[in-house]
Amino acid sequence: MIIHFISDKSMAYGEKVIFVAMDQYILSKTDAFFLVMTAVMLRKKKKNRTRRWSKEWYLLRHRFTHEHLQRALVDTEPDDFKNFLRMDEATYEYLLYLIRPRIEKQDTVMRQAIPVNQRLSVTLRYLVSGMDLEDLKFTCAIAPCTLGGIIIETCEAIIAALKENIQVPRSSEEWCRVAEGFQNRWNFPHCIGSVDGKHINIQKPANSGSYYYNYKQSYSIVLMSIVNSSYEFMMVDVGANGKVSDGGVLKNTEFWDRFSSNQLNIPQPSELPSTNQTLPYVLIGDEAFQLTSNFMKPYNQAVLTDERRIFNYRLSRARMVVENTFGILTTRFKIFKRNITLPPQKMRKIVLACCHLHNFLSKRRINYIRRDDVDFEDTQTGTIIPGS
Structure with missing residues (x-):
């Protein structure tokens, strides 16, 4: 129960008092108004502090992803695709086939998983471009904290899938x-x-x-x-x-x-x-x-x-x-x-x-x-x- 206090000062000046519902504590009009306004302000502040699940443009990844450019390069400029990921399309697809079981995620009722193709291609872009995660996010519409996890996980998958390529x-x-x-x-x-x-x-x-x-x-x-x-x-x-x-x-x-x-x-x-x-x-x-x-x-x-x-x-x-x-x-x-x-x-x-x-x-x-x-x-x- 909220405890309401009577202002001795207000009573001394003869201010009109009111009763508050649900209890029998007496408040002045001034104190009651103050309490109501305080409650309203706290509610607004709490509402403003509500966290967002994700930035809106991240949720539009299907529109802003680099995957569109990747497809265009495959269709029109294979040499540029090779420069983009340091390998031709056939080699890229073979690498994707090798690591897919290790990095593929399932969609949930809360959100869709980032596709395997985007996981591999964004990791390769990070390695070949040397771009900072804060810059890379603008080319793939993926948050930096998520990118950091994807890149390390994909690198682990590459190491495991290609381990036979480095042998004494x-x-x-x-x-x-x-x-x-x-x-x-x-x-x-x-x-x-x-x-x-x-x-x-x-x-x-x-x-x-x-x-x-x-x-x-x-x-x-x-x-x-x-x-x-x-x-x-x-x-x-x-x-x-x-x-x-x-x-x-x-x-x-x-x-x-x-x-x-x-x-x-x-x-x-x-x-x-x-x-x-x-x-x-x-x-x-x-x-x-x-x-x-x-x-x-x-x-x-x-x-x-x-x-x-x-x-x-x-x-x-x-x-x-x-x-x-x-x-x-x-x-x-x-x-x-x-x-x-x-x-x-x-x-x-x-x-x-x-x-x-x-x-x-x-x-x-x-x-x-x-x-x-x-x-x-x-x-x-x-x-x-x-x-x-």
């Missing part, structure tokens, strides 16, 4: 095929992979101090990878903080544990082509890595001879495959060209999804890798022409 060779025969590729393309025999790390710039996580601060004076996580001569990832490890050196990141991977304990079925040392010299199969990297019997790096500049200088040139020429791969990845997925404002755990899924898509598109042979993307050697002058 499992047999001696597979390792030998990798070595044959380096021999044929770069004239570097017995090479079974080029190793390097790439810093993925991120916004400094809250309460992280200098944990992710790197020597480039930015905050990052590290993408450590091994690639073959065809610019395809054979191993990726994502998530180490940028403070750790490339050599330290590699040593903390499961791959290195198996590699250093001879559990990867790497071929036994054999004779080099056209010689009687028996040498091991090796990974190659730069000066940041440790020299071992199965890992080669360039000679130090202080101890170079003519023969060692030639060796450094040929090793560096083969090693640039991994740097070119990072360049292709950054060019195709512009998300890597800005500081990403996501937690490191979510960022790891973004990076892994891009790596899997890179291999998937490369294997589909859809001109994903162009000649001017990579370094090549001028055989007349013996110089390396850098890619774009």
Whole structure:
């Protein structure tokens, strides 16, 4: 029951009083009017505070979605469609088929689910454009908070569906095929992979101090990878903080544990082509890595001879495959060209999804890798022409 108080001041001045229904408390006309107006104002305020389920233009997604543009590009400009999502229509439909069971949602009595096609296409646009979620919402009519969940969920689905596209060779025969590729393309025999790390710039996580601060004076996580001569990832490890050196990141991977304990079925040392010299199969990297019997790096500049200088040139020429791969990845997925404002755990899924898509598109042979993307050697002058 609401308790009504009598104003002593009002009674003192002889103001007329009234009785309030449902109880026997006496109020002055002034107090009664004040209470009524207060109740009206509170009711209006409560009504104004009523939350909306969604903004009106989000509810008109069927009118404003980018899906209309996507259909128009398929029908009229296939090259622009390929630039829009970094793949042709057939490849897109195949990818959609692979991940559909993992991301498809059911309509409810409250609202319609966002279609699978929009979920995949908006995720690809986020990866290839590097657009912020607040900007991306205007191209797809999906709220940023919803976009964030869709993108991570779709990236998880891509990783699961394409997991076979990134595989460490499992047999001696597979390792030998990798070595044959380096021999044929770069004239570097017995090479079974080029190793390097790439810093993925991120916004400094809250309460992280200098944990992710790197020597480039930015905050990052590290993408450590091994690639073959065809610019395809054979191993990726994502998530180490940028403070750790490339050599330290590699040593903390499961791959290195198996590699250093001879559990990867790497071929036994054999004779080099056209010689009687028996040498091991090796990974190659730069000066940041440790020299071992199965890992080669360039000679130090202080101890170079003519023969060692030639060796450094040929090793560096083969090693640039991994740097070119990072360049292709950054060019195709512009998300890597800005500081990403996501937690490191979510960022790891973004990076892994891009790596899997890179291999998937490369294997589909859809001109994903162009000649001017990579370094090549001028055989007349013996110089390396850098890619774009």
